[in-house]
Amino acid sequence: MAGQDSDHALVVENLSVAYPLKGRDRAGARRRLLAVDDVSFAIPRGTTLGIVGESGSGKTTAAMAAARLVPHSGGTIHLDGEDFGALDAAALRRARQRVQIIFQDPYSSLNPRLRAAEIVREPMLYAGRTDRAEQERIIDELFEAVGLRPEQKSLFPHQFSGGQRQRIGIARALSTRPSLIICDEPVSALDVAVQAQILNLLKSLQRQFDLTYLFISHDLGVVQHMCDEIAVMYMGKFMEQASRDSFFAAPGHPYSRALLDAVPSIEAVDRPRPPLLDGAVPDLSEPQTGCRFASRCPHALPRCENEVPVLADATGAEGHHRLACHRADDIGPAASG
Template sequence: SAPLLEVTGLAKHYPVRKGLILAKQVGTVRAVDGVSFALARGETLALVGESGCGKSTTARLVLRLIEPSAGTIRFDGQDVTGLSGAAMRAMRRRMQIVFQDPYASLNPRLNVAETIAEPMLVHGIGDAASRRRRVEELLSLVGLRAFHAERFPHEFSGGQRQRIGIARALAVEPDLVVCDEPVSALDVSIQAQVVNLLKDLQRRLGLAYLFIAHDLAVVKHVADRIAVMYLGQIVETASKRDLFAAPRHPYTRALLAAIPHPDPQRRGRVKPLGGDVPSPMNPPPGCRFHTRCPFAQERCRQEAPELRTLADGHQAACHFAETLPPAGLDFSGGLS
C-alpha cells in the first residue's frame, strides 16, 4: 500500500543578505538540499545527524510549519505541498509534534487539562464535557493521574512534562507524530521510560513516528529504519539492523563509533567524531563529507556521490561504499 508519508526532493534554501538597505544576496544556506524518504503507517523512521544537518528543518517542512523551496510532500496519497486553508487544517490534525524541550513547549499559564485540550479546541472537536473525558483518557494513556489535570507545568518533573506534551500531541488522534529529539533534554534515567511509552503508544494506536535524534544510541531502541543526514542531505538509509550491522557510509560509521561502549572498561578506545561540521552556506564541493572523511580521494573533492541502492532497502551516498574496509575501524586518526 502507499506510504503514509512520502517526501521527494525536499529542499529549504535561505538567501543570506548583507547590508541593511538594498541588501545584496551574498550566499545561500542550503539547510535541506534534496531529501527523499517514505514512511509507512505504524513505522518509525529515525532522522539522525549532528546539530545543523537539517533534520529539524526537514521535520518542520513535513509539518508545513515552513514552506519548502523545492520538492513535494505526499501524506496518505495526497500532495499536501500546495494545500492551504481548511484542507491544510484537516491535514494538520493528522500530523502532530512532540518537542525537544518540555519546559519551553508548554504554556506555563495553562493547567494540564487546558494544555491537553487546546488542540481539540483549535480543531473544533467535541464539547467541554467530551473534551474533559478525553483529557482523562489521555492522562491515563501516558501514565499520569486524573488529579494531575488541575496542576500546572512547573509542578512536574521533566519526564512528566514530556508525558503531558505527548498527551497533547495525541489529543486529536494523529496518524503521524514527529518526535523532535523528545528525550535529549531529559536525564538518562528518564529517557528509557519516555522511549518505552512512545513504543507502547505506537503499538496501541498504530502511530507512525518521524523520530529526530542527534546520535544513534537513542534510536537503537525506537527506530525501524534510520536515515542519516549530513549537511542537508541523506547520506545513508537502511533498516536499523542493517545500519548497525553493516554501515556503509564513513559518516555513519563515525556516528556508530561515537556511541559509548556499555562496558566502561572498554570506553575511550574509539574517539568520538572530531572536526567541525562545515557551514551549510557554502557546503564543500564534491562529497560534502570529504573535509572530515578518512577515506577521501581526489574524486570525492570533485564529484558529489548520488544516494545509491546497495542492497534491498539499503542506500548510501559514497563513491566507495562497496570497497571501503570493513566497519569497526578506529576513527581516532582521521576525523579531527
C-alpha cells in the same frame, strides 16, 4: 518510491529548505543557505523512521519542513496519500491536526498559563472538535494512556517534573489522533532514568494506537531502540538510509561509522580508539561541488570533492540499504561492534 502510496503515512520526495541570506553571489543570484538539500523518505504506517545527525545537520529543519512549519523551497510532501505540501493556508490550518510534534524541552513546550487538561484540549479546539463531553472523554483516556493521574488534570505545568511534563506533551500530540507524530529529540532533555520510561511509553503508545513516528535524535542508542528505519543526515543531505538491523550490522558510510565509533561503550574501553574526525564542516551558503563529508572523511579522494555522491543501493547488503558514498564498494561494509 510511490508518491500516492496510501500504505505510507508520510512520503517526502526531494525536499529542500533554503534560507535567504543577505547579499548576492558572483553570478548575481541571491545567496541562500541550503539547510536541507534534496531529501526523500517514506514512513510506512505504524512504523518509526529515525533521523540521526549532529547539531546543525538539518534533521529538525527537515522534519519541520515536512510538517510545513518551516517553508520548503522544493520537493513534495504527501500525507496519507494527500498532497500536504501543496495545501493553501486555510486548508493547511485544518490539516495541521494530522501532524503533531513532541518537543525536546518539556519546560518551554507547555504554555505556563494553561492547566494540564487545557493543554491537551487545545489541539482539539483548533481542530473544531467542540463537543465538550467528547473532549473530556479523550482527555481522560489520554491521561490514563500516558500514565498521569486524573486529579493532575487541573495542575499547571510548573507543578510537574520534567518527565511528567513530557507525558503531557505526548498526550497533547495524541489528542487529535494524528497520522504522523514528529518526535524532536523527545528525551534529550530528560534524566537517563526518565528517558527509558518515556521511550517505552512511546513504544507502547505506538502499539496501542498504531502511531507513525518520525524520530529525530543524535543518540544512536535511542534510535536503535526506537526505530524501524534509520537515516543518517549530514549537512542537509542523507548519507545513509537503511533498515535498523542492516544499519547496525553493517554501517556503510564513513560518517555513520564515525558516529557509531563515538558512542561510548564498556566493551570498547580496551580497544584502540578510532581516530576522531577533524577538518572543518562545509559552508552551506556556498554551492556544494562534492561530498559534504569529504573535508572530514578519512577515505576521501579527489573525486569526492568534485562530484556529489547520490544515494544508491549498497552492494551485498541485506534488505533495504542505501548509501551516498563514492567509495562504498572500496571500503566495504564494516562489521560494527
